[in-house]
């Protein structure tokens with residue numbers, strides 16, 4: 001064998017060994033994933049519900065071996081930071097919503113912060129500026145409001161409706177001033193607000209609209225996905241939500257400039273918009289060292305050009321690996337949410353003289369986050385009496401978030417404008433609560449919950 005032949009032989013052997021190692025790795029991975037499936041099955045077998053002893057949670061993770069395998073598989077890749085799974089998740093979510101872009105982030109609160117921050121970006125022709133007003137509601141989750149304040153904007157509060165718990169659209173126009181630039185509201189507990197009317201008002205007054213859809217993934221209005229109407233929509237993938245990544249969130253938009261601003265704020269404020277993990281050293285755009293900025297040296301690495309005062313709000317890739325599995329289950333999750341809601345509605349309908357039942361618009365197809373209830377004034381019992389009864393029986397209850405956020409200690413002294421007396425918001429603060437309808441509520445748990453409600457109403461009669 002001459003020298004060249006021997007070198008070639010060595011190379012072939014190296015390749016051969018590498019292929020063998022990869023094959024071995026594949027076999028090990030397969031074995032690990034099979035074992036993960038076995039762990040899942042063992043846990044499933046142990047699952048049982050003992051009425052009165054085990055809690056009926058208002059929400060929770062619903063998953064099977066596929067999520068567990070996706071998490072382990074992704075952690076074996078050991079990419080860790082946002083990568084291929086994140087990109088795929090963003091594409092799938094945008095496709096589901098019917099918008100051009102979605103940007104994944106680490107929570108629904110971060111999604112809301114990104115949404116408001118992006119509306120102040122220089123990339124927009126007409127960005128918001130300090131002191132501008134944003135119409136919103138006080139019956140809210142705190143981090144729907146917080147980003148307005150954190151961005152030096154002034155919240156203008158209008159009342160909500162009882163039953164739908166959504167922004168009272170009739171109040172919006174009354175609240176508009178020359179400083180008003182945006183409307184930011186949540187589709188409460190998955191129930192679509194009157195979005196077509198809101199968009200019509202926004203168009204007439206040239207206002208941006210942010211739909212906090214953190215509790216409303218897969219709800220529809222007139223067949224169109226909630227979150228696809230406004231300029232930006234936000235989502236939460238915390239364990240209690242329609243689907244979960246443990247913690248996680250996303251922002252979605254049809255506007256490519258807004259999408260670029262959202263991505264920049266999420267990624268430290270950087271100007272470069274090539275995907276992370278891009279293999280080409282010159283960037284996908286090939287222009288990494290070709291940009292010019294006024295006060296920077298020509299061709300300063302675009303990866304290190306910061307055009308926004310941003311954050312780092314990225315999730316991990318393993319979260320997105322799980323998110324991809326959860327997305328596949330979303331239609332079934334929504335079906336079960338609706339089924340549980342309808343069962344509970346039929347039962348509680350009998351007590352309409354004492355409680356306000358949920359209301360929704362005719363055009364709405366609601367994937368309910370939960371079942372909201374408001375105790376009527378002359379019901380003969382208080383909210384605390386019913387929730388203490390239910391909690392003692394093991395049925396979890398929750399407040400409709402902050403009730404009236406303006407009465408919460410952290411928000412008492414914020415700069416604001418209030419339109420009207422927020423009467424319904426205060427009723428929610430004092431008299432409303434919700435119970436769960438999530439897919440983890442099996443018929444066994446639902447029957448028990450119904451029994452407890454009936455027992456309570458018999459007792460107070």
Ligand SMILES: Cc1ncc(COP(=O)(O)O)c(C=O)c1O
Nearest residue numbers: 107108109141186214236237238
């Ligand atoms: C309407 C609404 N917006 C925002 C959030 C915040 O989401 P996260 O908990 O993922 O930060 C929540 C949380 O439940 C919410 O209900």
